[in-house]
Amino acid sequence: MKALQGVEGRAEWAERPSLTCDVGQIRIRVAAAGLNRADLLQRAGLYPPPPGASDALGLECSGVVSEVGPGSSWQVGDRVCALLAGGGMAEEVVVDGRHALPIPEGLSLVEGSVIPEVYATAWLNLFQLAQLKPGEKVLLHAGASGVGSAAIQLCKAFGNPCWVSVGSADRLAYCESLGAQGGVLRDTDLESLRDFAPFDVILDPVGGNYAELNQQLVGLDGRWVSIGLMGGREAKFDLAVMLAKRVQFIGSTLRSRNDQFKADLLGDLSQQVWPLFTEGRLKPQLERTFKAKDVEAAFAALASNTVSGKVALLLDESLS
Structure with missing residues (x-):
């Protein structure tokens, strides 16, 4: 074959x-x-x-x-x-x-x-590993991606308001059409995500250069799930922030x-x-x-x- x-x-x-x-x-x-x-x-x-x-x-x-x-x-x-x-x-x-x-x-x-891949990934990381509960707030980085698109729909279906970071105004409008509450453009106003924080769960395929912001955005007893390294493999953490908020950092892959x-x-x-x-x-x-x-x-x-x-x-x- x-x-x-x-x-x-x-x-x-x-x-x-x-x-x-x-x-x-x-x-x-x-x-x-x-x-x-x-x-x-x-x-x-x-x-x-x-x-x-x-x-x-x-x-x-x-x-x-x-x-x-x-x-x-x-x-x-x-x-x-x-x-x-x-x-x-x-x-x-x-x-x-x-x-x-x-x-x-x-x-x-x-x-x-x-x-299969995107819905399995979104379900695994949001609902199984992060144990997302109805009403909890979610941040989805790369919200217009395949996984992001699946995750927005699942959040809407199970009663979880979600926000996104995306690369363009058109992609933000697309995410909102699927059910996202709102979001920001990553190249111009990523810091504006603070306006919607704190988040109970963050699903992040970017890693590296988003880490410092994520630890500020995640809420008390929040879950931060890392599923990719598009922004690099090295990150800076303030462990005092992570400890004070009792944050669970979860590294996750599905393929293996x-x-x-x-x-x-x-x-x-x-x-x-x-x-x-x-x-x-x-x-x-x-x-x-x-x-x-x-x-x-x-x-x-x-x-x-x-x-x-x-x-x-x-x-x-x-x-x-």
């Missing part, structure tokens, strides 16, 4: 052996894959996959089940989306059946391809979690989040779709930091 791999900052098709579909696994004929910032990093050679994971790009995909291993409840022909540690940008993928969920009613396969952890997470999503898609309270924020031949344009769009929501790569047009 063919799969996309990162080679010196480019995405190139390469031949990969077709894997055996073992106990509890399913084989998916891939229709589309969502692009994530982790794919940009891996393409550049900066984020290798976890041991044992495919070295092909792609942390989420959608498609049709073409083979079912012993012990799985899926059926051939089921329309699914899957959370992956790698390999989603390929003609097919073999995955633990517990890491797949049905495409929500009324959504296309392409829309389904951009759900073990199979059981992901199965439990997807099970929780199935119960708590998936029905909200059918009810129309959640909607995949798919801004742009690219054909497989235009993969470099897809990566360029994501790297531009101008996309509000998600980018998808269409891999099998016959299934869309």
Whole structure:
């Protein structure tokens, strides 16, 4: 089979052996894959996959089940989306059946391809790790990103007012249209977030240069969840502030979690989040779709930091 791999900052098709579909696994004929910032990093050679994971790009995909291993409840022909540690940008993928969920009613396969990674990330970090309670205030940095878009909708659905930092007025308006209470532009008035503080939970994919401000913005008994390093890996903390406020600082990644952890997470999503898609309270924020031949344009769009929501790569047009 063919799969996309990162080679010196480019995405190139390469031949990969077709894997055996073992106990509890399913084989998916891939229709589309969502692009994530982790794919940009891996393409550049900066984020290798976890041991044992495919070295092909792609942390989420959608498609049709073409083979079912012993012990799985899926059926051939089921329309699914899957959370992956790698390999989603390929003609097919073999995955633990517990890491797949049905495409929500009324959504296309392409829309389904951009759900698993961002909603799993937002749910894990806000509601499981930070234990967000109804009514608590949330700050979402990079609010117009894929994870930010999912997090805003989840906050609205579960009764949590949220504010964002974004890169442009258009992206702020986009976040407000999804349910954010308001926010600021990062390059001009980031400090104005103090006007909305204190926050019970901060979800931060930036790190480094946001750390000093975050510790001022977080409230008493607040939870600060760090999920990325776009602003650098080194940060300055005033530990007296952190201690006085009893702040919980939580470092979090999803890709390297073990199979059981992901199965439990997807099970929780199935119960708590998936029905909200059918009810129309959640909607995949798919801004742009690219054909497989235009993969470099897809990566360029994501790297531009101008996309509000998600980018998808269409891999099998016959299934869309």
